[in-house]
Amino acid sequence: MSQEIEAIKAKLNIVDLIGEYVRLQKAGNNWKACCPFHNEKTPSFSVSEDKQVWHCFGCGKGGDAFGFLMEIEGLSFREALENLAQKTGVELPKYSARENITNLEKNKIEDILEEATLFYEKQLWETEGGKKILEYLKGRGLEESTVRDFRLGYAPDGWRNIAQFLVGRNYKIGDILRAGLVIHKEGKSQEIENFYDRFRNRIMFPITNPVGKVIGYSARIVPGEDESQAKYINTPETEVYHKSNVLYGIDKAKMSAKEKDWILLVEGQMDVIATNQAGIKNTVAVSGTALTLEQLSIIKRYTKNIRMFFDMDEAGQKAAKRSAQLAFDRELNVFIVSIDEGKDAADAVKEDVQKFIKAIDGSVVAMNYFIEKTLRGRNKSDIEDKKKIIEELSGLINSFSNKIEREHWMREVAERLNISESALREAQFELYQSKQ
Ligand SMILES: [Zn+2]
Structure with a gap:
């Protein structure tokens, strides 16, 4: 393996690699930047083109190209x-038989999904059915460049469009199934007739x-068509798609999140796309699930500050509270963006970009x-009201895993209620007991 590592290093310039992530400036023989791994205002992150290594004099991290990629992408x-290896065209030897198979298979699924995405894009831009969808997307305020940027597509109506297209490209139907693109009729043999497209007549969000x-899709029903079906259907769990760690838009958001040191969490993919178009690139959404710990650890690679923009309706507010509690547990800082009811x-964004940006700038500390x-x-x-207030806030206070933060909010709530901390603790304890 060391031979391949050397071959990769020989073909790769570390300055180009790191330059994809941070803005490097020439300083004598070296390159300098603000460190992507800790917060700083004056650059102490240095890259040596001669030695092909990097080092930060602020946080002490450093290493070669591999170490940088591991650190920044997790x-x-x-x-x-x-x-x-892929970037430099160096071929890697078989690792262990088992691991090699897993990686090969994983690549095959990714290849299939890439071909499928190109197919769906073509259908959107070049067919009659696609034109209707483009009009709908424009009606929702999206520009063509945004639609292309997010690679939106159209899965045409019919039972075997994607299946036949991919089989025609020499992919096996079993692999297309593993990519989550088709459904197998129960108990039937492996003939293509016994499979059908999972996504039919839908707008495709890769x-x-x-x-x-x-790694998968969220697929929206075409507006005006049979709206009795599920509005969105997603790729099922596959070898590459795990819904608990999907963050829609993360590939576009990560660098900007790192730079600005905050990330905006919104509810749906349309929200991410519209927000991006408005110039706020550091935006992600969870796709069809509640926020998970896995998603939070991905976010934490890039920033510790989350601004949450959830609908102002009851469901949205409940989701915001639940997500905030999870983030408190993970020691992330949460801010809430609030805007007029129901939007x-x-x-x-469509209504008033400036107002939207103002609302985000004015986000408040979640607690x-x-x-x-x-x-x-x-x-x-009023004693009854007071009890209710304590009950509602206790859950939030208790979700902080950091003791100092918990103490801080305990004191704050006691002050706001005009009671002593010990009285607040007592009341919490009574509430706790009455529930046992
Ligand atoms: Zn550093």
């Missing part, structure tokens, strides 16, 4: 090796991993937001 050594490879991010919300319309000197 990859294992093997993943970084594969990534750079979902990518952090390095930009398509999602996509609508808000303050929840405290305000809980106190609103309640009488702090």
Whole structure:
């Protein structure tokens, strides 16, 4: 393996690789930048073109090209090796028989999904059915360049469009099944007639991993068609698609999130796309699930600050609270963006970009937001109201895994309610007991 590592290093210039992630400036023999791994205002991150290494004098991190990629993308050594081997065209020997098969298979699925995405894009731009969808997307305020950027597509109506296209490209139907693109009729043999397309007559939103490879789709029903069907259907769990760690838009958001040191979390893919078009690139959405710990650890690679923009309706607010609690547990800083009732991010952007950007700039510390919300319309000197307030806020306070933060909010809530901390603790304890 060391031979291949050397071959990769010989073909790769570390300055080009790191330059894809940080803005490097020439400084004497070396290159300098603000470190992507810690917060700083004056550059102490240095890259040596001669030695092909990097080092940060601020946080002490450093290494070669592999180490940089592992650190910045959160990859294992093997993943970084594969990534750079592909980039430089160096062929890697078989690792262990088993691991090799898994990697080969994984690549095959990714190839299939790439071909499928190109197919769906072509259908959107070059067919009559596609034109209708383009009009709908434009009606929602999307520009053509945005549609292309996010690689939106159209899965035409019919039972075997994608199946036949991919089989025609010499892919096996079993592999197309493993990519999640077709459904197998139960108990039937492996003939193509016994499979049918999962996505039919739908707008296709490709979902990518952090390095930009398509791993699956979220597919929206064509507006005006049989709306009794599910509005969105997603790729099922496959070898490359795991819904608990999908973050829609992460490939486009990550660098900007790192630069700005915050990320915007919205509810749906249309919200991500519209927000991107408005110039806010550091935006992601969870796709058809509640926020998970896996998603939070991906976000944490890039920033510790999350601004959440959820619908102002009850469901949206509940999701915001739940997501915030999970983030408190993971020691992330949460801010809430609030805007006039009932609007999602996509609508808000379409209506008034400046107002939307202002709302994001004016996001407030999540706990303050929840405290305000809980106190609103309640009488702090009424004993029943007071109990309800304590009950609602206790869950939030207790979700902080950091003791200092927990203490801080305990004190804050006691002050706002005009009671002592010990009285607040006692009340919490009573509530806890009454529930046992
Ligand atoms: Zn550093």
